[in-house]
Amino acid sequence: xxxxxxxxxxxxxxxxxxLQSYYPLWFYVPAGVIYGLMFLLPTFASLYFSLTRxxxxxxxxxxxxxxxxxxxxxxxxKGLVNTFIFGFSTSAGKxxxxxxxAVLLTSNIYMRGLLRSVVFFPVLVSTxxxxxxxxxxxxxxxxxxxxxxxxVGIDGxxxxxxxxxxIYSVALVEIWRGVGLATLxxxxxxxxxxxxxxxxxRLDGASAWHQFWRITVPLxxxxxxxxxxLSLIDGLRTFDLVWAMTRGGPGFSSDVLASxxxxxxxxxxxxxxxxxxxxxxxxxxxxxxxxxxxxxREER
Amino acid sequence: xxxTKSLRTLSAALAVAASSAAVGSSHDSVEVTLLTDNSxxxxxxxxxxxxxxxxxxxxxxxxxxxxxxxxxxxxIVRTRLATGTMPDLFFYNSGSLLQALNPSRTLIDLSxxxxxxxxxxxxxxxxxxxxxxxxxxxxxxxxGGGILYNRKVYExxxxxxxxxxxxxxxxxxxxxETDVAPVLGSFGATWTSQIFFLADFYNVLQQDPDxxxxxxxxxxxxxxxxxxxxxxxxxxxxYEAGYFNEDFASATYEDAxxxxxxxxxxxxxxxxxxxxALLESYPDAVExxxxxxxxxxxxxxxxxxxxxxxxxxxxxxxxxxxxAKVFLDFVASQEGCEVIVDTIGASGPFLIETCGLPDDVPQxxxxxxxxxxxxxxxxxxxxxxxxxxxPSLEQILIEIGSGIRDAESGAELYQxxxxxxxxxxxxxxxx
Numbered sequence: 001x002x003x004x005x006x007x008x009x010x011x012x013x014x015x016x017x018x019l020q021s022y023y024p025l026w027f028y029v030p031a032g033v034i035y036g037l038m039f040l041l042p043t044f045a046s047l048y049f050s051l052t053r054x055x056x057x058x059x060x061x062x063x064x065x066x067x068x069x070x071x072x073x074x075x076x077x078k079g080l081v082n083t084f085i086f087g088f089s090t091s092a093g094k095x096x097x098x099x100x101x102a103v104l105l106t107s108n109i110y111m112r113g114l115l116r117s118v119v120f121f122p123v124l125v126s127t128x129x130x131x132x133x134x135x136x137x138x139x140x141x142x143x144x145x146x147x148x149x150x151x152v153g154i155d156g157x158x159x160x161x162x163x164x165x166x167i168y169s170v171a172l173v174e175i176w177r178g179v180g181l182a183t184l185x186x187x188x189x190x191x192x193x194x195x196x197x198x199x200x201x202r203l204d205g206a207s208a209w210h211q212f213w214r215i216t217v218p219l220x221x222x223x224x225x226x227x228x229x230l231s232l233i234d235g236l237r238t239f240d241l242v243w244a245m246t247r248g249g250p251g252f253s254s255d256v257l258a259s260x261x262x263x264x265x266x267x268x269x270x271x272x273x274x275x276x277x278x279x280x281x282x283x284x285x286x287x288x289x290x291x292x293x294x295x296x297r298e299e300r
Numbered sequence: 301x302x303x304t305k306s307l308r309t310l311s312a313a314l315a316v317a318a319s320s321a322a323v324g325s326s327h328d329s330v331e332v333t334l335l336t337d338n339s340x341x342x343x344x345x346x347x348x349x350x351x352x353x354x355x356x357x358x359x360x361x362x363x364x365x366x367x368x369x370x371x372x373x374x375x376i377v378r379t380r381l382a383t384g385t386m387p388d389l390f391f392y393n394s395g396s397l398l399q400a401l402n403p404s405r406t407l408i409d410l411s412x413x414x415x416x417x418x419x420x421x422x423x424x425x426x427x428x429x430x431x432x433x434x435x436x437x438x439x440x441x442x443x444g445g446g447i448l449y450n451r452k453v454y455e456x457x458x459x460x461x462x463x464x465x466x467x468x469x470x471x472x473x474x475x476x477e478t479d480v481a482p483v484l485g486s487f488g489a490t491w492t493s494q495i496f497f498l499a500d501f502y503n504v505l506q507q508d509p510d511x512x513x514x515x516x517x518x519x520x521x522x523x524x525x526x527x528x529x530x531x532x533x534x535x536x537x538x539y540e541a542g543y544f545n546e547d548f549a550s551a552t553y554e555d556a557x558x559x560x561x562x563x564x565x566x567x568x569x570x571x572x573x574x575x576x577a578l579l580e581s582y583p584d585a586v587e588x589x590x591x592x593x594x595x596x597x598x599x600x601x602x603x604x605x606x607x608x609x610x611x612x613x614x615x616x617x618x619x620x621x622x623x624a625k626v627f628l629d630f631v632a633s634q635e636g637c638e639v640i641v642d643t644i645g646a647s648g649p650f651l652i653e654t655c656g657l658p659d660d661v662p663q664x665x666x667x668x669x670x671x672x673x674x675x676x677x678x679x680x681x682x683x684x685x686x687x688x689x690x691p692s693l694e695q696i697l698i699e700i701g702s703g704i705r706d707a708e709s710g711a712e713l714y715q716x717x718x719x720x721x722x723x724x725x726x727x728x729x730x731x
Contacts, residue, residue: 053723053724055402056382056383057382057405073716075692075695140547140549140550141547160550161487163699163702163704247490249487249490249695249698250487250699250702251695251699251704251705252699253699253704263691263692266371266372266374266375266691267371267374267691267692268400268691269720269724
């Protein structure tokens, strides 16, 4: 970013703005029209409709009442809290598990290529399919997971039907689903670290643990930052997996912002639902931007 | 089409095959499309109605389309009406859910049609907008909400049908000593959580006869209203006493029906339309089942909460309203009712005045009919007396029925849910 910034700044200094030297400006028109119609117009329309009570047939301007309503509703607020739990726990989980797998899969192990494909495989499967499958696997009475736990004498938890557990169970599945992509990015990051560093460290007598913390982690920082950012944004606006597995239940205990918004839409509260979307957009921007800035701070 | 009368009773699959053959063979006919929910009952009924109708009407082709049910279905219906893409006819709830469709702006008024004279006034009142417009004809039979029970379990333990809530809980206590689950919960199908609450409304009306009007006007604070708090508390009582089946949190509607039919569960709070599904899956077990209303405080005031049938409506976006009306005329006739009974059995009374029921109805249905013979022993569910029904009710009741919150805090939450709905509908008194 900064590199480009500097270059343009230099160009601007050395030479006054000369439109003749660019492609004709009307080249921008088609893209501009599409962008305006498909993005800008709906965005501003939704900002307006979020301030109304809207039935699709007519709308009544009510100011910020929808937003007030959103933050006063206990279950809407619960959705907000769960969104953060889900976003942060899945992105942390993906980085930690993904890092372990990446280190394993870049080391010298038998059938490395096959194992890499196996780890990546869940990324290829439809999220809804995963949700429905795990719904069956996690069934407290007849599910395979609890049946397997019962063999070793463990009384499995009520994964999706316990109000305290449900959101974490979904987060676990999300980690399983997304860890393949995280691993892939982290493997690319690890491969970019020159072997010389490890050689030098070994000569100085550094243990494997030290090599990991002092060489691998700092030098794969860009890859880690990428994984964290992507999975955080994914996690904050997640919908499909939660909907396929619990529909926000039992009760409201695993609702996230996106599922709450969808339910308001289903109920016909279109204004309230639009206000929820505006909130979701701002939450993601407010959370993601500083984190991205922080993670990329030393990346120059 | 050369279908014989006996063919009518065949399964939905045959009806579909027959109807596609009809589409292939006709040329100058008018096409009318009907959108229904995808429950096996509805699909079977409408395909059978289509086949029977086309036998006598060469120039009209009925085309049955399906949509998802539940809140997903509400969403589809509202969106398609609002965007003018609704097919000619559609099957949907009557009562409060109809009010959310803005009927006077989206549906064609049928009040002047001659066939409406056959539709009973009590049904017309739940498909009207209160300003003279009447919008639908019944597309199924009427239903009762209460408790389906296994009569074999009752016989073995020597239990009596409970006439008060206390007696009901005492029966549960006796059943809980055995392997049988006293009450079946099926929160895996979220809508089923509502029945204890909704079917208790007869008892609310006994205590508070003006409840519906006051509720609609916004004069009732539910967390402070004794009668409705008791309704919220039913499911809490059952949960706290541990009477639910072990897998109540994940079991589905089908699971619960199986457990009831197999005698693994004794009571299942449900609407009587479940009898149709039971007849289909467990035909031999249905005679072992029975039905009683949700009991209240007093044995003297024991009665049934009644559900009006879903209705077929005619959309204003229809291009063939006259042909569609011919089909409505057919559905609202004795012939129409007979097709329904032939297809899915007699699950309740028809709201079409020329239609009777066969003499041998399934046991749970005949148990229900007893309540309907005495007008003081039945009352409509709240959703047919008020346009208000909050969309989060099923989640709230699951929370109460799983011990996440108590009846009072659930009532408070539902109050807010209803207030949002009232404001959306533009009702006075809720601001």
